Amino acid sequence: MDIFTLIIWISTLVFLGISIAKDKVKTKQALKMALGMGKGMAGSIFSIIFAIGLILTLIPPAKIAEFLSTQSVLLATVGGALLGTITLVPAFIAFPLVGTLIHAGVSVVPSVAFLTTLTMVGVVTLPLENKAFGAKFTAVRNGLSFIFAIAIALAMGVMI
């Protein structure tokens, strides 16, 4: 567990303690509400997780690295952004992977496009985002994120 997760846990437990001391009924209601939220999201979350596992097997990180390093910069950038959109590689794999690529002399533009869309745009989380925020919000946020991820990548290419 990283330090931030730990801090969130500790502060929530402290908060919970204060809440119990102040109003037991309200706290009970809040916990019920939390449970309700969990139940409501559980199905979607498990679908997301198993979809990620599936995609990770079908498009392994090594294949992504190969694609980013062998294609032309333009194709690799657009492809990298798309790959980042459909996959969800954990950060502790993605950063070392991209690190190796850049040290090996691969252009930073495709790598950054991949890294940014990887986290900001998500195909697998679309159904849940849609359920939570509606179709318009989901389309606008993901669309803008994709466009700006490519812009960030291009600017990185100039600056680094």
Added chain:
Amino acid sequence: MTMIKKIKENLFLLIVALAYIIMFIVKPAMGVESVKSSGYYIKEMLMIMPVIFILTALLDMWVPKEKIIQYLGKSAKAKGIFLSFVVGSISAGPVYAAFPMCIMLHKKGASIRNVVIILSSWAVIKIPMLLNEAKFLGLKFMATRWILTVISIIVFSWIAEKMIKDEDLPGEVLTQDGLHVNRDACMACTLCERNYPELFMMENKKAQVKSYETLDMNKLDNAIRACPVKAISYNENKEMKICTTLK
């Protein structure tokens, strides 16, 4: 009819299940590997989701709407933008962990722009991730990408706010007459039923308003406040009318 609706609601789950079945028939080894790599994400999810749900519910209970509007609402301007970046940056866990928190904040008055900022910074520039990036890609790389990302988020959250209205988000049906349950937002937590069993019932895993003649405003108020997604709305000024959106 109900069957079709059920399938529609769980379409993604069905697709994933189907993909696994095909995979296990065609390439069993790959199927096993997929399940194994899912294991890591289950662990990641279990570490953060319970606490996020509890924190969201507690904040919902204790932080008054006025405070959220003051700090994260439309008129919060730069203060709101800064705070949203802070909330997103000190977060942990995958981006979907931000969803329940953001729904709650929006329903309590946070602006679309600030919700987009929290979601995006939660996804890309949370501090644990930045530390990881600096370790493998160098401080300069991390800092440059951070600055560019922050600028991008400031710009596209502004565009997003111009394009999306508050009403576009589910759960914003406060203008409807009488008593209303937004079935798109309802997550079937059954809290309304427990708070006011004479008025609410569950049907097809969604809350439903029974026919009524008189309302116990106390109980109704409790039920409305207990709803985690604020799917119940009641407008007493207008003519009483039940709109249960039965399809």
